Amino acid sequence: MIVLQDLRFAYAENAQTSFSLNIPNWQILPNEKVALVGPSGSGKTTLLYLLAGILQPSEGVVKMGDFIISQANELQRRSYRLKEIGLIFQEFELLEHLTCKENMLLPMRLCDSGISKSHQDRVEELANVCGVKNKLNEYPQKLSHGERQRVALCRALISRPKYIFADEPTANLDASNKKRVLGLLTDYVSEQDATLIMVTHDVTSLERFNRVIDFTDFTQ
């Protein structure tokens, strides 16, 4: 369960933006699929980064299960993120010098556990489900947008994370790829009892979510 208590975040005084985010008490339950909607600049991505521990709140508490990520140090937050959180970005953010397979295995390589046979099998399994099995040895540059996002999805799911945070993962995809990626995400959440929080502007996909949070009122 994710718990947020009196969360406040403002960029530093010398930052170019005067944006600040204020969120009252929230709870997001396991197996819940939450969509964050709202205009650009309303703080949706900032909230994802606060939840993932990429940013630190100015005030308030962010609890991920028993782990209070807002009070953890940088190293602890990174370690937690690498193991427990699957992040998906709008621009895919695959490393161009790694093949699709190497990109998928990247979080495992950077964990202290290293690569095992079970990780290799997991890659095969995810690639098969996401329809990119024949692209495993290709570099991202040679892939279509839809394929790249599916590879990024595999990378997010490789460590079987409890939380999936997706920042407009379907924004650059055509209708069929959009449907496919969303289907894969929601299926994973159902199968693994995970929590999905996704930023989206796509109103047609909102019916797939348990809860939709409009961000219009959270910023100043």
Add this chain to the structure above:
Amino acid sequence: MSELLYLAWCYLRYHWVKTLALILATTVIVFLPLGLREIIQKSAETLQSRAETSPLLLGAKGSPLELVMNSLYFQSHVQETLPYRYVEDARKTELGWPIPLHVKFKSGAHAIVGTSLDYFSFREMQLRSGRLMAMLGECVLGSEAAKKLKVLPDSENDSVISTPDNVFDLAASYPLKMKVVGILQETGSMDDEAVFVDIKTAWVIEGLAHGHEDLQSKAEEEAILRHDGNKIIANASVKEYREITPANLATFHFHGDVKDFPMTGMLVVPDNKKAKALLLGRYENNDGHLQILEPLSVIDDLLETVFAIERYVMSGMALVAFSALCIAGLVFVLSIQLRKKEIATLHKLGVAQGKIITMLGLEIIMTLASGVLLAWLIAACFGLWGTNFIFEMISAL
């Protein structure tokens, strides 16, 4: 660490052109001083070891370095020669053991060394096959010369031909075909590259002796232009022999007194220290036409100059290397700037800062280490095979 190493390798592999360029640049920066040091060290060792085993060297007045390079390393030409009678003179002193040298001609790239059989005893050279030269026109090959001239051990009737001085000069000496009678064991010195002949054979190549058809026979009367005392002047139809065989050996004869025939140098092996001092005194107080040298001191003087130049070159290279390393550093910094997005992704995924720095550091280390390793390998090869290079360089000076 192995995973980070693998990721660093993936980056270098993907950007192989950039990586290769950086590796090659590093190789050049490191190789230049390393290779120069290696070749100078190896050459110094080779030059000194040969000079150490050559006690005294007598030659005509002129450049001491030229004389040493010619007599010991069969490189360079001496401008002045000394007459063969000095061999007899030195022998009469009973202070040492004279070995004549005539190093002027070549067979391809290999020096033809005219000498006496004493040379082989002095240098403690052993035959791998065959025998030493016994007759005019016979030769013995150094091991490398045999390989390069494709003369196999135990092959009879193999021959080598001397290279003419000047192919456009019709009056110059013609090439002489010499029968190979033996191949020497490898010595690891310049002797391996040489073609050894008796000094008289060297004189034949020089044109001081020759063999031709018998002019006394009536059949050749038409070839005789006139008689001049004991001399017979003939026209160009008289056939000169370009190979010495048992059949024509008797027709070979020398024009002039052998004692006046030239040597390019003469090794003198003194019997003891006292004899050495006496020989040095005897030939230093001559009429000014001779010089007697201790080759090691000439080589030491040469190396002193070489090392002084090396120090200046090294200082210059250090500055160039520093500048090049600054540029390489700039390339790495700019590359990291260009990879900001990739680094940000790693941060967002949760990779520890230390791991990211280690990964970038490993990329730099792998590139630089590959360059250094490659430079070291090339320098080692240069040291092994580049010794001839310094001889050629010195000869060209």
